[in-house]
Amino acid sequence: MVKLNAAQLEAVRHLDGPLLVLAGAGSGKTRVITHKIAWLVDDYGVKPSQIAAITFTNKAAKEMKERVGKLIGGRAEGLTVSTFHALGVRILRQEAASVGLKPGFSILDAADTTALFQELAGNIDKGRLRALQSRISLWKNMLVDPAAALQDAADEIEATAAKLYVDYERTLRAYQAVDFDDLIRLPVTLFAEHDAVAQRWRSRIWHLLVDEYQDTNRCQYRLVQLLTQGRDSFTAVGDDDQSIYAWRGADSENLRLLKDDYPALKVIKLEQNYRSTSRILHAANTLIANNPKLFEKKLWSEHGQGDAIHIQTCRDGEHEAEWVGSRLSAHRFERRTKFSDYAILYRGNHQARVIEQQLRAQRIPYVISGGQSFFDRAEIKDITCYLRLLANQDDDPAFIRAVTTPKRGIGGTTLEGLGRAAGRSHQSLFAGIYAPGLDADLNTKQRTALREFGDFINRIEARAAKEPAGQVLNDLIRAIGYESWLFESLDVREAETKWANVCDFVEWLGRKGEEEGKTLLELAQSVALLSMLDKGDEEQDAVQLATLHAAKGLEFRHVFLVGVEEGLLPHRDSIEPAKLEEERRLMYVGITRAQASLTVTWCEKRKQGRESMPREPSRFIVEMGEAAQKASEQRNTVPDADTARAKASALRAMLAAKR
Numbered sequence: 001m002v003k004l005n006a007a008q009l010e011a012v013r014h015l016d017g018p019l020l021v022l023a024g025a026g027s028g029k030t031r032v033i034t035h036k037i038a039w040l041v042d043d044y045g046v047k048p049s050q051i052a053a054i055t056f057t058n059k060a061a062k063e064m065k066e067r068v069g070k071l072i073g074g075r076a077e078g079l080t081v082s083t084f085h086a087l088g089v090r091i092l093r094q095e096a097a098s099v100g101l102k103p104g105f106s107i108l109d110a111a112d113t114t115a116l117f118q119e120l121a122g123n124i125d126k127g128r129l130r131a132l133q134s135r136i137s138l139w140k141n142m143l144v145d146p147a148a149a150l151q152d153a154a155d156e157i158e159a160t161a162a163k164l165y166v167d168y169e170r171t172l173r174a175y176q177a178v179d180f181d182d183l184i185r186l187p188v189t190l191f192a193e194h195d196a197v198a199q200r201w202r203s204r205i206w207h208l209l210v211d212e213y214q215d216t217n218r219c220q221y222r223l224v225q226l227l228t229q230g231r232d233s234f235t236a237v238g239d240d241d242q243s244i245y246a247w248r249g250a251d252s253e254n255l256r257l258l259k260d261d262y263p264a265l266k267v268i269k270l271e272q273n274y275r276s277t278s279r280i281l282h283a284a285n286t287l288i289a290n291n292p293k294l295f296e297k298k299l300w301s302e303h304g305q306g307d308a309i310h311i312q313t314c315r316d317g318e319h320e321a322e323w324v325g326s327r328l329s330a331h332r333f334e335r336r337t338k339f340s341d342y343a344i345l346y347r348g349n350h351q352a353r354v355i356e357q358q359l360r361a362q363r364i365p366y367v368i369s370g371g372q373s374f375f376d377r378a379e380i381k382d383i384t385c386y387l388r389l390l391a392n393q394d395d396d397p398a399f400i401r402a403v404t405t406p407k408r409g410i411g412g413t414t415l416e417g418l419g420r421a422a423g424r425s426h427q428s429l430f431a432g433i434y435a436p437g438l439d440a441d442l443n444t445k446q447r448t449a450l451r452e453f454g455d456f457i458n459r460i461e462a463r464a465a466k467e468p469a470g471q472v473l474n475d476l477i478r479a480i481g482y483e484s485w486l487f488e489s490l491d492v493r494e495a496e497t498k499w500a501n502v503c504d505f506v507e508w509l510g511r512k513g514e515e516e517g518k519t520l521l522e523l524a525q526s527v528a529l530l531s532m533l534d535k536g537d538e539e540q541d542a543v544q545l546a547t548l549h550a551a552k553g554l555e556f557r558h559v560f561l562v563g564v565e566e567g568l569l570p571h572r573d574s575i576e577p578a579k580l581e582e583e584r585r586l587m588y589v590g591i592t593r594a595q596a597s598l599t600v601t602w603c604e605k606r607k608q609g610r611e612s613m614p615r616e617p618s619r620f621i622v623e624m625g626e627a628a629q630k631a632s633e634q635r636n637t638v639p640d641a642d643t644a645r646a647k648a649s650a651l652r653a654m655l656a657a658k659r
């Protein structure tokens with residue numbers, strides 16, 4: 001086996017029970033997983049179809065498949081590499097009946113569920129709605145069902161959330177739909193209640209490997225337990241210092257729990273970092289030393305000192321974006337690097353806009369991840385609603401969007417009448433079209449319009465089960481007159497962009513159908529999961545823009561960390577100790593993405609609404625220690641020397657105060 005150190009090799013070859021590889025950033029955790037898969041197949045003779053690897057994002061799954069492909073090529077055929085969510089979908093599609101779902105059930109994405117919550121909760125403000133929604137999501141991830149939530153509600157606020165939870169679940173089931181949380185929760189309850197089903201899945205997975213274990217929540221932890229029960233042989237890799245999803249219910253305590261739940265657990269630590277220079281690593285280690293430790297580990301690197309860390313003070317957000325663009329271009333010119341060697345990372349999506357504007361002005365190509373997904377665009381959702389309806393005619397939200405987009409003379413009054421009739425016979429809206437007694441609620445013209453739509457969907461559905469996916473979808477879009485509707489209802493430029501996106505989507509789905517040998521109906525069943533995917537990430541020479549959350553697991557030669565200010569990083573809502581620790585881990589994730597150079601910027605002023613507010617450098621700059629502090633003094637040679645000097649002494653003062 002090439003290029004594995006002794007500890008990595010031990011982790012690869014350990015098969016006598018559960019294994020936790022506990023290691024810092026850039027120490028080769030993902031590498032252990034890919035090499036272990038290759039070793040299991042090539043040296044141990046395990047069939048790839050009996051191995052499943054779980055990653056945190058679709059992007060990571062794609063990368064892992066590629067890395068395994070490079071190691072063992074076509075011999076990886078049949079291997080499962082997927083996110084927890086995608087694995088959940090696979091289980092639920094096959095076992096749908098056991099959880100009271102039809103195999104074609106719909107998956108609602110975040111935008112769909114927010115719309116549904118809005119409908120159920122009535123007229124309440126967005127902040128409150130978000131709070132209720134995340135409370136319910138946390139319940140789901142903690143495996144608390146609506147009845148238990150209602151019973152255990154501690155106060156009026158919780159009782160309101162629990163009642164909403166009851167309504168929400170009832171409505172989802174009526175639509176034959178699930179949300180993202182259900183994709184993991186339902187398989188867990190299914191396995192817990194039906195041991196024979198769990199046993200069947202266990203017998204399919206001989207070895208399970210889980211990446212980014214520190215970010216699993218209770219529900220995901222249970223799924224791993226249920227899938228490995230009996231044999232107790234699996235490989236989990238994780239780093240407690242990179243746990244950044246506590247706000248979504250992730251619990252790095254799961255790392256510690258493993259020891260209690262699996263007394264035979266073997267723990268292997270990896271301490272050599274292969275990614276970053278010693279300076280970068282030192283700054284990361286010094287910063288994270290401010291957090292309490294779950295597990296003690298020291299990271300070291302053989303890559304030499306490397307470039308000094310550069311801390312740049314900027315006047316405001318515009319200046320920062322301009323400076324980063326110019327600096328990046330100059331650096332690229334000096335070092336003869338590629339655009340794709342660079343990443344610009346930030347705490348929140350809203351920070352991207354001004355940077356994007358500058359990069360465009362300076363003609364620097366970029367790709368963005370962690371922002372609005374291609375699949376969340378209105379025009380793509382218009383089309384995917386048709387797909388959802390083809391797969392599941394009980395999906396009322398998809399029905400409503402499809403039947404009214406493009407406009408076809410079916411409006412609010414018709415839908416209200418249909419809703420009454422469907423409600424009386426306890427049917428979905430689509431089934432309601434064909435229900436007897438519809439003439440009591442709707443006139444002939446309205447009934448005919450609905451019939452035509454229903455018949456059209458049925459015709460397409462019959463074709464979608466057997467003809468090539470791309471062709472059927474093309475015909476569907478032509479038949480509904482989507483292109484002309486776009487051009488009639490929008491200005492030309494907007495319509496052109498949207499139409500180009502639709503064509504892109506049709507071509508992409510057609511190709512996917514061919515490559516995976518799937519019909520449109522089969523593709524339609526996983527279409528909601530697409531919103532978790534970055535479609536624009538095909539290989540190209542472009543700077544990567546990403547939130548710190550989206551950058552997890554990735555690495556870049558040169559990293560710009562922007563907006564490192566109090567209020568932004570740490571975020572102003574996360575100043576209390578537990579949340580502050582998570583913010584610090586986010587900063588740690590950001591620093592450790594860098595291989596060769598790290599530049600940190602912050603602004604003296606930043607626009608907040610209409611006003612420009614004064615800002616302070618983030619405490620994390622100080623916590624990066626001497627390396628960063630020295631760098632801020634050196635930086636006095638760049639323009640804005642006066643402010644730079646003033647800020648360097650402010651940093652020194654902060655550092656002194658801390659000591």
Ligand SMILES: Nc1ncnc2c1ncn2[C@@H]1O[C@H](COP(=O)(O)OP(=O)(O)OP(=O)(O)O)[C@@H](O)[C@H]1O
Binds near residue numbers: 005
């Ligand atoms: N034994 C090794 N020899 C040479 N390079 C290695 C070795 N192990 C890992 N690397 C390289 O180090 C880098 C980091 O590895 P990897 O991405 O697997 O780390 P990780 O622990 O998963 O990182 P993170 O948790 O920060 O995402 C990669 O470029 C990888 O190819």
